Amino acid sequence: MTALLEARRLTKVYGGGLFNKSKALVALDDLSLAIEDAPPTITAVVGESGSGKTTFKRLLLGLSEPTTGEVLYRGVDLRRLDRDQRRQFLRDVQAIFQDPDEVYNPFYKIDHVLQAPVANFGLASSKAQALALIEQALVSVGLRPEETLGRYPYQLSGGQRQRIMVARSLIMSPRLIIADEPVSMVDASLRATIIDTLRDLNRRLGISIIYISHDLTTAYQLSENIVVLYRGGVAEAGAIDRVVQQPEHPYTRLLIGAVPLPDPKRPWGHVENVVEETEKVRAERKGCLFANRCPHRMPMCDEARPPQFQTAPHHVTACYLYRESSATTSTTLQQNFVDRSNLAPS
Amino acid sequence: MNQSILQVRDLRVYYHTNDGAVKAANGVTFDLRIGERLGLVGESGSGKSTIAMALMRLIKPPGKIEGGQVLLDGVSLLDLPEEKMRQMRLKEIALVAQGAMNSLNPVMRVRPQIECALRDHDVKLSSIALSDRINELLDMVGLRRNVADLYPHELSGGMKQRVCIAIAICLRPKVIIADEPTSALDVVVQRQVMETLKTLGKALGASIILIGHDMGLMAQAVDRIGVMYAGDLVETGSVAEVFADPIHPYTKLLIASLPTLERKEAARGIPGLAPSLRNRPVRCPFQPRCPVAIDRCQTEEPILREARPMREVACHLYSSESSRVMEAS
Ligand SMILES: Nc1ncnc2c1ncn2[C@@H]1O[C@H](COP(=O)(O)OP(=O)(O)OP(=O)(O)O)[C@@H](O)[C@H]1O
Ligand SMILES: Nc1ncnc2c1ncn2[C@@H]1O[C@H](COP(=O)(O)OP(=O)(O)OP(=O)(O)O)[C@@H](O)[C@H]1O
Ligand SMILES: [Mg+2]
Ligand SMILES: [Mg+2]
Numbered sequence: 001m002t003a004l005l006e007a008r009r010l011t012k013v014y015g016g017g018l019f020n021k022s023k024a025l026v027a028l029d030d031l032s033l034a035i036e037d038a039p040p041t042i043t044a045v046v047g048e049s050g051s052g053k054t055t056f057k058r059l060l061l062g063l064s065e066p067t068t069g070e071v072l073y074r075g076v077d078l079r080r081l082d083r084d085q086r087r088q089f090l091r092d093v094q095a096i097f098q099d100p101d102e103v104y105n106p107f108y109k110i111d112h113v114l115q116a117p118v119a120n121f122g123l124a125s126s127k128a129q130a131l132a133l134i135e136q137a138l139v140s141v142g143l144r145p146e147e148t149l150g151r152y153p154y155q156l157s158g159g160q161r162q163r164i165m166v167a168r169s170l171i172m173s174p175r176l177i178i179a180d181e182p183v184s185m186v187d188a189s190l191r192a193t194i195i196d197t198l199r200d201l202n203r204r205l206g207i208s209i210i211y212i213s214h215d216l217t218t219a220y221q222l223s224e225n226i227v228v229l230y231r232g233g234v235a236e237a238g239a240i241d242r243v244v245q246q247p248e249h250p251y252t253r254l255l256i257g258a259v260p261l262p263d264p265k266r267p268w269g270h271v272e273n274v275v276e277e278t279e280k281v282r283a284e285r286k287g288c289l290f291a292n293r294c295p296h297r298m299p300m301c302d303e304a305r306p307p308q309f310q311t312a313p314h315h316v317t318a319c320y321l322y323r324e325s326s327a328t329t330s331t332t333l334q335q336n337f338v339d340r341s342n343l344a345p346s
Numbered sequence: 347m348n349q350s351i352l353q354v355r356d357l358r359v360y361y362h363t364n365d366g367a368v369k370a371a372n373g374v375t376f377d378l379r380i381g382e383r384l385g386l387v388g389e390s391g392s393g394k395s396t397i398a399m400a401l402m403r404l405i406k407p408p409g410k411i412e413g414g415q416v417l418l419d420g421v422s423l424l425d426l427p428e429e430k431m432r433q434m435r436l437k438e439i440a441l442v443a444q445g446a447m448n449s450l451n452p453v454m455r456v457r458p459q460i461e462c463a464l465r466d467h468d469v470k471l472s473s474i475a476l477s478d479r480i481n482e483l484l485d486m487v488g489l490r491r492n493v494a495d496l497y498p499h500e501l502s503g504g505m506k507q508r509v510c511i512a513i514a515i516c517l518r519p520k521v522i523i524a525d526e527p528t529s530a531l532d533v534v535v536q537r538q539v540m541e542t543l544k545t546l547g548k549a550l551g552a553s554i555i556l557i558g559h560d561m562g563l564m565a566q567a568v569d570r571i572g573v574m575y576a577g578d579l580v581e582t583g584s585v586a587e588v589f590a591d592p593i594h595p596y597t598k599l600l601i602a603s604l605p606t607l608e609r610k611e612a613a614r615g616i617p618g619l620a621p622s623l624r625n626r627p628v629r630c631p632f633q634p635r636c637p638v639a640i641d642r643c644q645t646e647e648p649i650l651r652e653a654r655p656m657r658e659v660a661c662h663l664y665s666s667e668s669s670r671v672m673e674a675s
Binding site: 047143190216241258260263 | 565
């Protein structure tokens with residue numbers, strides 16, 4: 001079966017050109033992942049700032065061209081979609097942007113970003129129907145239509161603007177929503193509401209979701225599978241329950257250890273004291289990108305990038321600590337993913 | 347330790363829009379004690395940034411400070427002439443604004459950006475002393491000294507946020523306000539930046555107001571917490587007590603909605619919508635969403651009062667005459 005959207009060996013290099021790697025910044029390194037049309041899935045892509053999450057999203061949306069590799073929409077390279085296919089792609093695959101301010105024009109009212117898709121795709125046959133569609137979407141993300149419509153972007157708080165982006169993606173009834181940090185500016189209760197909304201869209205409407213975030217906790221609550229990115233490369237991937245309960249890559253362990261517990265009686269443990277690297281130093285590193293922060297650093301870690309080792313049926317880890325396991329034979333990550341039908345109902 | 351460095355009384359800030367005033371801070375009252383780290387949490391749009399900007403007197407039209415008092419070490423900030431207030435900023439009270447790391451000047455290296463802040467305040471230093479001062483500031487926020495000669499785009503998010511903190515502390519303020527300083531950072535860097543803020547506060551003897559919505563982060567980073575709802579504080583207390591035993595129904599639901607990595611379950615949001623900040627009816631702003639509201643909540647707005655020693659709450663269930671109702675429920 002052809003996938004709805006597939007990333008094949010996707011690599012993005014900024015600056016320097018492919019053959020001058022010392023100057024170049026590899027924002028995304030050889031990522032392969034496919035999202036099937038059915039059954040609907042929820043996949044988390046987690047990583048720290050600068051790990052390549054937004055780069056991945058932009059490539060998937062065709063907003064930026066891969067340096068090598070390709071993105072296929074129903075089997076066709078995004079660069080070769082014909083008019084009708086492109087139109088269908090723009091409806092099927094929706095994005096929620098990390099920085100809502102990229103999307104808002106300060107001179108237009110909020111209504112504009114919501115009306116544009118309705119008009120462009122002829123989603124409503126009358127003004128009243130268009131308004132109903134917009135209002136319904138706003139309410140489903142916890143906003144009052146009468147207090148949101150008619151306002152300018154600067155009259156809303158950051159979290160309010162972010163929720164409008166979720167509402168906007170709903171209007172198009174897409175097959176896949178790529179959500180880039182959709183909850184980074186909202187509080188816990190609203191976060192739970194937005195996560196619930198996304199889960200509901202997935203279960204009720206069969207929409208697949210790629211949930212991009214640095215927030216491991218919400219990723220865990222929402223998703224079945226996870227890809228942990230570190231500086232553009234896949235550090236670890238697989239079934240999220242397993243990855244969170246038995247993290248393998250030292251970076252994933254660090255990430256899990258740093259999640260602040262909402263309990264003042266259980267303080268953060270030992271603080272890792274890294275001196276952060278500048279972009280230049282990191283571009284020149286040829287071994288494992290995590291080596292300089294890794295408590296288990298070995299000589300081989302500085303020589304070459306570790307391959308992905310298959311440590312369990314639904315778990316791959318790119319770290320030499322697991323070199324006893326064989327390197328993975330799968331060509332795309334989702335071959336290591338669990339299917340929802342294998343999971344206990346939640 | 348119990349002395350206040352900052353006293354905020356009945357602070358009111360409205361944004362005047364075409365269809366009425368948005369009451370973003372509606373009579374906010376709190377104290378910040380010397381050396382204390384106070385967390386302000388609350389949902390998006392509840393007025394946290396508005397309070398931060400008002401304390402700095404940086405509210406811009408259509409916003410206006412309508413009333414109230416802000417005493418910083420006894421000086422009434424809202425009564426100062428603008429020029430005096432300008433001198434207070436950075437020197438006495440400093441703000442790391444929400445999204446500050448994205449507003450560093452992209453075409454200027456870090457060094458001149460810090461120098462600018464110093465020069466704005468007529469700090470006259472020889473170039474050697476200036477360079478020493480910048481090195482010292484970078485050390486304090488945990489950055490290598492060579493960062494001074496880099497451009498913002500050469501820095502990671504965590505490094506940029508540290509630069510913003512270095513600028514905020516360059517004149518050793520008594521009060522540092524940090525508005526969502528780590529929301530855009532991943533947990534590892536977030537934690538390092540928070541540790542830096544903590545250490546700095548201690549080293550400078552400064553008090554800190556930390557604004558955020560991440561309850562987990564608050565639990566780890568502050569001494570006392572104030573929970574905002576719809577432009578007002580609804581509960582304050584030591585972070586340990588508020589987490590162990592929240593009093594206000596909103597705080598209770600907020601804490602119950604926190605997801606963890608320990609349990610996989612549908613964390614529940616609080617049903618209903620945040621109230622309008624315009625045309626506020628006279629009632630408890632949380633009443634429409636409150637699972638334990640009583641009749642009185644519909645007709646009278648509760649005020650923040652001491653419920654127990656060192657604990658304040660704005661809820662009718664906890665005012666003296668209805669305390670038995672509360673015990674029964
Ligand atoms: N247009 C560009 N030109 C040059 N470098 C870029 C460009 N866009 C991104 N980068 C670099 O690529 C790397 C990955 O960036 P990306 O925005 O994908 O990270 P991210 O994981 O989304 O981070 P965040 O959590 O901060 O949003 C970063 O080092 C970034 O500086
Ligand atoms: N210039 C403005 N004009 C009209 N209303 C405004 C303006 N600025 C802010 N508001 C409103 O004031 C309220 C408080 O906004 P504020 O930015 O203080 O919230 P916040 O608690 O910091 O939210 P967030 O967590 O999203 O940053 C919001 O309802 C917002 O829509
Ligand atoms: Mg990003
Ligand atoms: Mg704010």
